[in-house]
Amino acid sequence: MGTAVERFDDKARELFDGLGQNRVYEGELLRHRVYTRFLHWMVALWFFLALFSGFGIYLPWLFRWFTPIFGGGALSRSLHPWFGVAFVFFFGLQMLNWIKLMKWTQADTNWMRNLRNVVSGEEKLEPPDTGFFNAGQKAQFWEIVGGCVVYLITGIVLWAGAPVFGRIAVAISYVLHDLSALVMLGGIFIHIYLSTIGEPGTLQAMIRGGVSEAWAWTFHPAWFQQVTGRDPRKAYEDALRRIRAGENRS
Numbered sequence: 621m622g623t624a625v626e627r628f629d630d631k632a633r634e635l636f637d638g639l640g641q642n643r644v645y646e647g648e649l650l651r652h653r654v655y656t657r658f659l660h661w662m663v664a665l666w667f668f669l670a671l672f673s674g675f676g677i678y679l680p681w682l683f684r685w686f687t688p689i690f691g692g693g694a695l696s697r698s699l700h701p702w703f704g705v706a707f708v709f710f711f712g713l714q715m716l717n718w719i720k721l722m723k724w725t726q727a728d729t730n731w732m733r734n735l736r737n738v739v740s741g742e743e744k745l746e747p748p749d750t751g752f753f754n755a756g757q758k759a760q761f762w763e764i765v766g767g768c769v770v771y772l773i774t775g776i777v778l779w780a781g782a783p784v785f786g787r788i789a790v791a792i793s794y795v796l797h798d799l800s801a802l803v804m805l806g807g808i809f810i811h812i813y814l815s816t817i818g819e820p821g822t823l824q825a826m827i828r829g830g831v832s833e834a835w836a837w838t839f840h841p842a843w844f845q846q847v848t849g850r851d852p853r854k855a856y857e858d859a860l861r862r863i864r865a866g867e868n869r870s
Contacts (some may be wrong), residue, residue: 623753625716629655632717644830649847651836654774659714660826666707667808671801673700678798685701701779715765718813721752727842728755744838745856760807770800832860 633655640654643685652660655694674694678692690696727749735756737743746754753761774793777785785793821835833855837842841852848855 626720629717632713641828642830643828648827648830649836649844651831652829654829656714656717657826657829658796659710662710663707663714666703666710667804670700670703670707671805673703674685674801678794701775704771704775708772711764711768715761718753718761724755724758725751727751728758731755731803745841745852746839748841749854750840751794751846752840754840760811763807764804767800770796774800 633653636658637653640658641651642653644650646860649789655673668844672683673690676690676696677682677700678695680687685691687696712793727747731738731747732755734743734747738746767796774797777789777793782790815826819839821832822839825831833844833848836847837852837855844850844852844855
């Protein structure tokens with residue numbers, strides 16, 4: 621199965637590379653190819669469509685202004701499950717695209733133990749064994765996997781309704797569906813913050829594919845070393861020396 625998944629993923633990457641561009645400039649590294657970026661934005665699109673239409677359905681007293689966007693309450697109810705199906709479908713492809721990279725390792729356990737230093741900024745660089753994804757990114761990935769399973773099961777129950785599954789199953793599904801959405805939304809807020817303000821330079825990886833070498837050795841040093849063959853700590857210190865030398869000259 622793993623081989624079939626890899627063959628499918630490789631063909632998809634090649635196909636989308638022919639349709640789009642990976643724009644990487646001098647001093648940068650290729651982070652995400654066209655196919656990965658396409659999946660990322662499709663997942664985001666369908667997630668927020670499902671979220672906003674869902675808000676209008678489940679909390680109309682607070683979010684009734686969302687429903688006109690989708691053509692009114694009745695149409696919102698009709699579209700919402702299809703938005704959810706599209707979200708789960710594209711995230712399923714994203715999961716296949718990233719599944720090998722998301723395997724939990726000892727480095728991730730070490731990263732979680734060092735989380736306070738990472739969050740506080742005491743450490744200028746991420747732990748040296750931080751690879752393509754860190755433990756926080758992997759944790760969110762697996763949370764979304766679990767959330768998709770909950771969405772799919774509870775969504776089918778809610779879609780079919782009480783005549784098929786009974787009132788108790790529908791009531792439980794409402795609660796689980798909403799809780800899963802809130803947990804995922806919280807993770808998305810953190811994701812948006814880190815990809816913009818928290819870790820500057822991250823967003824461009826999902827727009828044109830490239831990241832600066834400085835970004836790579838700062839946030840994913842083991843990946844930087846794997847790609848370039850250079851020591852990330854030494855690269856950081858060399859860059860620091862160049863900056864200080866330039867300041868002294870000025």
